[in-house]
Amino acid sequence: MGVRILGIDYGSKHIGLALSDPSGTIAQPHSVIANSSTTLSQIVKLVRNEQVEQIVLGDALNLARQSNDITAAVVKFKLELEQQLNLPVIWEREDLTSVEADREIVDDNSHARAASLILRNYLERRP
Secondary structure, three states: OOOOEEEEEEOOOEEEEEEEOOOOOOEEEEEEEEOOOOHHHHHHHHHHHOOOOEEEEEOOOOOOOOOOOOHHHHHHHHHHHHHHHOOOEEEEOOOOHHHHHHHHOOOOOHHHHHHHHHHHHHHHHOO
8 A cells, every 4th residue: 555645846936736646656746835824724734635644845955955045944844844744754856846847838837747746756766
């Protein structure tokens, strides 16, 4: 039996979400939500409704693996998720996922596709 996993692409204005299938093997874009005061409650509701057991969060480091303008906010967000949900939140490299997602189709779902790429990269690497 697999584990349902949520992938997150954190952005200062929008947050992309992706879900694995119930077996935890296929990543699919889910939605894009505004980064606002209701973000955590929206994610908590999604996690509970979809029976998510694990979260993969893009690390937001640059190509040189150094912090950037959004790193502190992503670290804070990760801690808040862990406290609210009591679930493991795993860092996954996200460099170039937004660029790759934008190449597919440039629209409002780019963040969801980037989250899907973050999740897919994680799923492909895990044992």
